[in-house]
Amino acid sequence: MIEEVAEAKQQAVKEFASASCAEELERFRIKYLGKRGLLAMFLKSIGKLSTEERPGAGKVINDAKVSVQQAFDEAKERIAVANQGEVAASSFDWTLPSYSFARGHLHPCTQVMDDVIDIFVEMGFKVETGPEVELDYYNFGALNTPKEHPARDLHDTFYISDDVLLRTHTSPVQIRVMESVKPPVQVISPGVAYRRDAADPTHLPMFTQVEGLMVDEGVTFSNLKAVLGEFARQMFGEERKTRFRPHYFPFTEPSAEMDISCGICSGKGCRSCKGTGWLEILGCGMVHPNVFDNVGYNREKYTGFAFGMGIERIAMLKYGIDDIRLFVENDLRFLKQF
Numbered sequence: 001m002i003e004e005v006a007e008a009k010q011q012a013v014k015e016f017a018s019a020s021c022a023e024e025l026e027r028f029r030i031k032y033l034g035k036r037g038l039l040a041m042f043l044k045s046i047g048k049l050s051t052e053e054r055p056g057a058g059k060v061i062n063d064a065k066v067s068v069q070q071a072f073d074e075a076k077e078r079i080a081v082a083n084q085g086e087v088a089a090s091s092f093d094w095t096l097p098s099y100s101f102a103r104g105h106l107h108p109c110t111q112v113m114d115d116v117i118d119i120f121v122e123m124g125f126k127v128e129t130g131p132e133v134e135l136d137y138y139n140f141g142a143l144n145t146p147k148e149h150p151a152r153d154l155h156d157t158f159y160i161s162d163d164v165l166l167r168t169h170t171s172p173v174q175i176r177v178m179e180s181v182k183p184p185v186q187v188i189s190p191g192v193a194y195r196r197d198a199a200d201p202t203h204l205p206m207f208t209q210v211e212g213l214m215v216d217e218g219v220t221f222s223n224l225k226a227v228l229g230e231f232a233r234q235m236f237g238e239e240r241k242t243r244f245r246p247h248y249f250p251f252t253e254p255s256a257e258m259d260i261s262c263g264i265c266s267g268k269g270c271r272s273c274k275g276t277g278w279l280e281i282l283g284c285g286m287v288h289p290n291v292f293d294n295v296g297y298n299r300e301k302y303t304g305f306a307f308g309m310g311i312e313r314i315a316m317l318k319y320g321i322d323d324i325r326l327f328v329e330n331d332l333r334f335l336k337q338f
C-alpha cells in the first residue's frame, strides 16, 4: 500500500501541475482530495491493515496529503495569476460607459395635438371624436351647407357614394355631439380630415384638425375671443398678439379667422407672413341658428361658438416649418429635431 500511496502522490502532483484552467484543476481536486477521493480511500483502508502496520501507513498517507494539498494550492495560484494577466492584456475597457440606444419619440404633430388638447381640457372642454367616413348630411347638410351650396366647392371632397364621403373637416362632430346631448356643451374634437388636394408646401390630402364647440344660454363672441386668445397665449407665448378678421363659413354667423402676429418679424412684415405681420391660425364664429334648428336646439334660448384649426399648420407656425409635406415624409433628420 505504501507504494500505491507514493504512486498516487506523484500522479497527483503531476496532474495539478498540468492543469491549465480552474475547471480542470477542480476535477483533479475532487479526484485526489475530495471526500471520496483517492487519499480518503487510502485512509479508509487503513482499518484493514494489521495493528503493527497501521501507524506507519497513517503517517505516509498524511504526508502524501500535505504534499498533494501543496501542489493543489500552487496550481490554483498559478491559474489565478494567468487569468488576471489575460484580463489585463485584453483590449476591453470595463470602465467605458455603455452604448446609448437611440430611442423614438412622439411625432411633432402628435406633440402639438397633445398640447392643444391639454390647453382646452384645462379650460373645461371635454374630448369627443367622430367617424372619418361620414355621411354627407353631417359633413355638409346639417352644417347649413345643402347640396348645390357654393361653399361645397371649397372642400374638394373624396366621395365614397352619393351620401358617404371622407369628412373634409371635424365640424360634423359638432352635429353628432349636439344630437346626443342637451346644452350646456363644451367639447373639442381632434381628428383626421381629408380633401382632394395635391400635396404641396401648404396642402396634404390627409391632415389633422381640432374642432371646438361651446353652447349655452348667453354665450357671446366675447367668450369666443377670450377662450381663443388664452389658447394662443399658452400655445405661442405672451408676446404674440391676436386679431380677428371677418370671414365666411356656412355654419357660423358671424364668422371670423383668427391671426397671430408673425413670430419671425414680430409683426413688422416679412417673407413668412407675406409682408402683413400676421399669420392665420384658425376659423371660428357663432353657431348659425339654422344649425341649432337641425339638431333640435332652441335657437331663441341658446347661443354658441365654434372653431376649427389645422394641427399641422399650428405646428408649422410654432416651429417655423415651411413645408407641410415634411410631416409625412418620415425623414429622421427632420423628425429627430423635435
Ligand code: PHE
Residues within 6 Å of the ligand: 168, 169, 170, 171, 211, 212, 249, 252, 283, 284, 285, 306, 307, 308, 309
Ligand atoms: N370647419 C372649418 C374648416 O375646416 C373651420 C371652422 C370650424 C370654422 C368651426 C368655423 C367654426 O375650415
